[in-house]
Amino acid sequence: MTFDNFKTKITTTNPSRESSPNRGSSVPQADAIPKIQKPLRQWQQEQNIDRNAQIKLTKLVHMRYQHPNLDEITTFLRDFGMNVAKKAEGKRWYKGYGEDQYVYYAQEGVKKFLGGCFEVETFTELEKAAKAEGASPIEELSDAPGGGHMVTLHDPEGFPINLIFGQEKKEPGPFPEVLTTNYEKDKPRIARFQRFKPGPAAVHKLGHYGLCVQNFQAEMQWYTRTFNFAPTDFLYVTPEGEKEQRDVAIFAHIDNGEHTDHHTMFLSANKTKHVHHCSFEVHDFDTQNLGHEWLAQKGYTSVWGVGRHILGSQLFDYWWDTSGNMIEHYADGDLVNEDTPVGWGEAGDESLAVWGPEVPKWFLD
Numbered sequence: 001m002t003f004d005n006f007k008t009k010i011t012t013t014n015p016s017r018e019s020s021p022n023r024g025s026s027v028p029q030a031d032a033i034p035k036i037q038k039p040l041r042q043w044q045q046e047q048n049i050d051r052n053a054q055i056k057l058t059k060l061v062h063m064r065y066q067h068p069n070l071d072e073i074t075t076f077l078r079d080f081g082m083n084v085a086k087k088a089e090g091k092r093w094y095k096g097y098g099e100d101q102y103v104y105y106a107q108e109g110v111k112k113f114l115g116g117c118f119e120v121e122t123f124t125e126l127e128k129a130a131k132a133e134g135a136s137p138i139e140e141l142s143d144a145p146g147g148g149h150m151v152t153l154h155d156p157e158g159f160p161i162n163l164i165f166g167q168e169k170k171e172p173g174p175f176p177e178v179l180t181t182n183y184e185k186d187k188p189r190i191a192r193f194q195r196f197k198p199g200p201a202a203v204h205k206l207g208h209y210g211l212c213v214q215n216f217q218a219e220m221q222w223y224t225r226t227f228n229f230a231p232t233d234f235l236y237v238t239p240e241g242e243k244e245q246r247d248v249a250i251f252a253h254i255d256n257g258e259h260t261d262h263h264t265m266f267l268s269a270n271k272t273k274h275v276h277h278c279s280f281e282v283h284d285f286d287t288q289n290l291g292h293e294w295l296a297q298k299g300y301t302s303v304w305g306v307g308r309h310i311l312g313s314q315l316f317d318y319w320w321d322t323s324g325n326m327i328e329h330y331a332d333g334d335l336v337n338e339d340t341p342v343g344w345g346e347a348g349d350e351s352l353a354v355w356g357p358e359v360p361k362w363f364l365d
Helices: 003-011 040-046 070-080 123-130 216-226 285-297
Strands: 036-038 057-067 083-088 091-095 104-108 112-120 149-154 160-165 205-213 229-237 246-254 265-269 274-281 302-309 315-320 326-331 342-346 353-355
Touching: 036 040, 040 229, 057 070, 057 160, 057 205, 057 246, 070 083, 070 091, 070 104, 070 285, 104 112, 112 123, 123 149, 123 160, 205 216, 216 229, 216 246, 216 265, 285 302, 285 315, 285 326
Parallel strands: 057 104, 112 160, 205 265, 229 342, 274 326
Antiparallel strands: 036 342, 057 112, 083 091, 091 104, 149 160, 205 274, 229 246, 246 265, 302 315, 302 353, 315 326
């Protein structure tokens, strides 16, 4: 249902009936997931996935891009909410206020996607990755903040994915204040006033990135077999004239036995292959809106938002960077674990957001 159809539905509803007030609720994960669902371990067994053979990832730590103008992208990323961690000839590293030494790496050159970078459990996992077909040799990151060693692999459609081990963590902070909210009956904030300062929405960490791929099944199988990525949600379509549904998108989390973000990797079927976006966590709704206004006042181009996603629950706002890459802020995302059922929902604009501006028609093109 498009927003225009939604407005039409509202205006044609029986005018004599009272409208129900909107409301929000935090519900158990099994209740929030669509009716079509199954246990994660069952899905993995049906897919004949050997979990012992997977390369064990622990977290997503930073994005890697090539930009034609490092000064230009540095100005943008500062306005987006990052700080420069280190500069070198033709290279820049950018940090947030979390424990990772940097959340974004940029090098000078023609516009190019260099992949996300995931931390692995042990150096043995890095050596396992280096033995994979087409993998790069293990590289020492001697000039990068925190050091470490890295291997680069490529998926079946040629997208790079980087793995790192041994990077020294930094002391996180300073963390923004967790504000106290006064509600209609519960008003704990007494004689304290809410005040805000304009500025960028400070980035805490890298949360996820997404790819549009041509052979969805092959890509999904490669990522969930090669690494400990596990599906949280699938989106499906039922092609005209067919009875069976066809999966066209996956929201995948890192299956490491702990609570982790709803998705760390997003894959969507598309006629052309390209990077969709990368996404960085910020503190809260006020932080995000102030950052949105800051970027707008600086003259950058908004893509979509601010709004609230359905799958993952995140507050979102998407932007074009100065090289034409899509980049997102998010706040208040869901956490999942191995007990979270895999869910299936029907693809469509109405599956993307519960409120916010109308989704651009080309958003998943």
